Amino acid sequence: MRSTQILRHVPLIKFVGGKHQFLASNNAITAHPDSHGLLPGSADAIKVSSLLKPKPAARKPLKQVQIxxxxxxxxxxxxxxxxxxRFQSPIFxxxxxxxxxxxxxxxLI
Known part of the structure; x- marks a missing residue:
């Protein structure tokens, strides 16, 4: 056998410390810090289906052009x-x- 096959692989990266312990987490639904206390699915929240409904386009009156x-x-x-x-564009x-x-x-060919 080759001598390289006998040697055990030694990783070049050495990790310091042991495995990290995960703390128990709370899986309750909470409001996002920037949502001002609004929870998803609550009565105050806007539903996606209401946003996807087609709405009639509102027409704005045309403005009169000033000459x-x-x-x-x-x-x-x-x-x-x-x-x-001297300020006009040159004619090319x-x-x-x-x-x-x-x-x-x-x-030019």
Whole structure:
């Protein structure tokens, strides 16, 4: 026989102390600390079946849309097109759009 088969396996982890003793627990139903004393299944609790019933949708009246009027105040803009050129979005050329769409490849096949 091999000498490795004769040797007994020794675990590398050593546990300190003995087995833990479990204390007797109380299996009574109690309220959750954050439920303010409300017990499950009590008369005050909401039943799941009442939550699953379909309810008619309540419609809210539509709000009237306000149309903004142009003001005479300086620097009060209602559209991006009214901004000075330096604050407007640049117009992209087709070659720039293709470069972005193709991942920056310089050669298009």
């Amino acid at each position: 903004l009027k142009a003001s005479n105040k300086p620097f009060d803009f209602t559209s991006v097109a009214e901004l000075p050129k 050329e087709a070659i720039e759009i293709d470069a972005v769409n193709y991942g920056g490849a310089s050669t």
